[in-house]
Amino acid sequence: MTRSEENYLKTIFHLGGGRDASITTNAIAEQMETKPSSVTDMARKLAEKGLLHYKKYQGVSLTDLGTKKALSIIRKHRLWEVFLVEKLDFTWDEVHEVAEQLEHIKSEKLIDKLDELLDFPKYDPHGDPIPTKDGKFMERDKKLLSEMPISASGVCVGVKDSSVPFLKFLDKNKIALGNTIKVLEKEDFDQSLRIQMEGKDFRISHQIASNLYVKTE
Amino acid sequence: MTRSEENYLKTIFHLGGGRDASITTNAIAEQMETKPSSVTDMARKLAEKGLLHYKKYQGVSLTDLGTKKALSIIRKHRLWEVFLVEKLDFTWDEVHEVAEQLEHIKSEKLIDKLDELLDFPKYDPHGDPIPTKDGKFMERDKKLLSEMPISASGVCVGVKDSSVPFLKFLDKNKIALGNTIKVLEKEDFDQSLRIQMEGKDFRISHQIASNLYVKTE
DNA sequence: AATTAAATTTAGACAAATCTAAAAATTGAT
DNA sequence: ATCAATTTTTAGATTTGTCTAAATTTAATT
Numbered sequence: 427m428t429r430s431e432e433n434y435l436k437t438i439f440h441l442g443g444g445r446d447a448s449i450t451t452n453a454i455a456e457q458m459e460t461k462p463s464s465v466t467d468m469a470r471k472l473a474e475k476g477l478l479h480y481k482k483y484q485g486v487s488l489t490d491l492g493t494k495k496a497l498s499i500i501r502k503h504r505l506w507e508v509f510l511v512e513k514l515d516f517t518w519d520e521v522h523e524v525a526e527q528l529e530h531i532k533s534e535k536l537i538d539k540l541d542e543l544l545d546f547p548k549y550d551p552h553g554d555p556i557p558t559k560d561g562k563f564m565e566r567d568k569k570l571l572s573e574m575p576i577s578a579s580g581v582c583v584g585v586k587d588s589s590v591p592f593l594k595f596l597d598k599n600k601i602a603l604g605n606t607i608k609v610l611e612k613e614d615f616d617q618s619l620r621i622q623m624e625g626k627d628f629r630i631s632h633q634i635a636s637n638l639y640v641k642t643e
Numbered sequence: 644m645t646r647s648e649e650n651y652l653k654t655i656f657h658l659g660g661g662r663d664a665s666i667t668t669n670a671i672a673e674q675m676e677t678k679p680s681s682v683t684d685m686a687r688k689l690a691e692k693g694l695l696h697y698k699k700y701q702g703v704s705l706t707d708l709g710t711k712k713a714l715s716i717i718r719k720h721r722l723w724e725v726f727l728v729e730k731l732d733f734t735w736d737e738v739h740e741v742a743e744q745l746e747h748i749k750s751e752k753l754i755d756k757l758d759e760l761l762d763f764p765k766y767d768p769h770g771d772p773i774p775t776k777d778g779k780f781m782e783r784d785k786k787l788l789s790e791m792p793i794s795a796s797g798v799c800v801g802v803k804d805s806s807v808p809f810l811k812f813l814d815k816n817k818i819a820l821g822n823t824i825k826v827l828e829k830e831d832f833d834q835s836l837r838i839q840m841e842g843k844d845f846r847i848s849h850q851i852a853s854n855l856y857v858k859t860e
Numbered sequence: 861a862a863t864t865a866a867a868t869t870t871a872g873a874c875a876a877a878t879c880t881a882a883a884a885a886t887t888g889a890t
Numbered sequence: 891a892t893c894a895a896t897t898t899t900t901a902g903a904t905t906t907g908t909c910t911a912a913a914t915t916t917a918a919t920t
Contacts, residue, residue: 451897460878467878468877468878483886483897539733678908680869699915
């Protein structure tokens with residue numbers, strides 16, 4: 427599989443192209459910052475190879491084989507992200523770009539050994555689950571911080587928005603995975619929250635709270 | 644720089660294209676398992692970019708910039724090899740192929756941090772020196788085992804032939820970098836050696852002895 | 861110095877992945 | 891159910907890196 431083919435499969439998976447949910451040419455093109463006509467060409471090619479279901483004008487979905495390949499790439503991407511953060515002290519916002527390159531390295535032994543080095547992590551630095559070798563993974567039971575009731579507390583386990591600006595914001599404010607957060611007060615007026623985290627009191631906007639995932643036991 | 648361009652620079656460097664030693668189109672083609680006509684095309688392109696000196700029919704050599712780029716790729720390759728052996732338990736013969744892929748990952752921070760994680764190694768698993776960030780490196784003072792006099796001893800620091808079959812042979816016979824080797828006897832008839840290594844006595848052929856580097860203090 | 865052999869370059873073609881512009885199919889609004 | 895708007899596909903072109911076959915240059919031999 428070429429790098430480009432792998433990127434298409436990954437993108438289609440992320441757009442929900444598993445099961446049979448048909449993904450449109452346009453959606454893929456937009457996500458990948460390419461043109462719909464290029465997507466059509468690639469859809470043909472990947473269908474030819476048995477990785478996609480594709481009927482003209484009907485959109486695209488992953489076959490079982492395609493899903494398997496997509497998960498394998500996502501597994502690699504997320505393991506490399508853990509490596510970058512845990513072993514090389516990268517910050518949240520720095521890992522994605524490099525992992526985009528590393529995910530295409532071809533060596534089964536490499537990824538197995540990397541998994542072992544990292545002690546078989548289940549989640550990546552954004553809190554997203556890492557598929558196992560045989561393509562299984564568990565979405566964590568989590569909810570948005572903005573949906574927690576007053577006085578409830580939980581552990582920060584992930585982000586909804588993983589854009590660089592948001593991740594940088596979190597870094598700057600020392601909001602990190604694993605931190606325990608308690609909701610002290612909710613402001614009706616602007617839905618901002620007062621929270622306690624690592625001993626300190628914070629006020630955070632609704633926009634932040636609705637992009638942070640928390641695990642509530 | 645594309646992956647292909649990087650591979651050309653690396654190959655030309657390895658063929659001795661530094662200084663002004665002119666490397667022939669054919670030599671490059673043979674080394675890279677491609678055709679001379681393809682090399683000509685690329686030579687033009689790289690000369691255009693200021694990375695090579697190239698005059699039609701006169702062969703090719705690296706410019707200062709080209710040398711710098713080549714060394715940067717070699718640095719990455721060798722650091723990744725150390726990583727694979729030290730952190731992921733790869734054997735000598737397994738590292739090259741994967742490092743060929745990893746050397747093209749683009750991230751300065753990645754390679755700096757990797758260097759740090761590995762504790763700034765000076766030599767790769769084959770005993771070859773790792774260029775520093777600014778392109779300096781020291782060839783180690785070493786000699787071939789076959790050139791050592793009787794009763795001299797030294798530490799195994801590298802291989803001349805780094806083909807997979809040879810490296811596998813060394814692995815199988817527990818001949819590893821860092822081992823201390825003493826020459827006990829040289830057989831005039833076939834130039835085989837009797838050596839002492841890690842407590843045990845061995846007999847090794849001239850072919851082996853003439854592909855193992857030893858450091859003699 | 862001429863001729864042959866070898867190395868190198870040129871010319872033209874191809875595959876992969878992309879693009880633009882035009883054509884075709886689908887959607888959805890009335 | 892029709893027609894306009896939108897989406898998708900087709901057709902043809904482009905770029906990168908490669909190839910083959912033919913032409914050219916250099917090197918070697920006599």
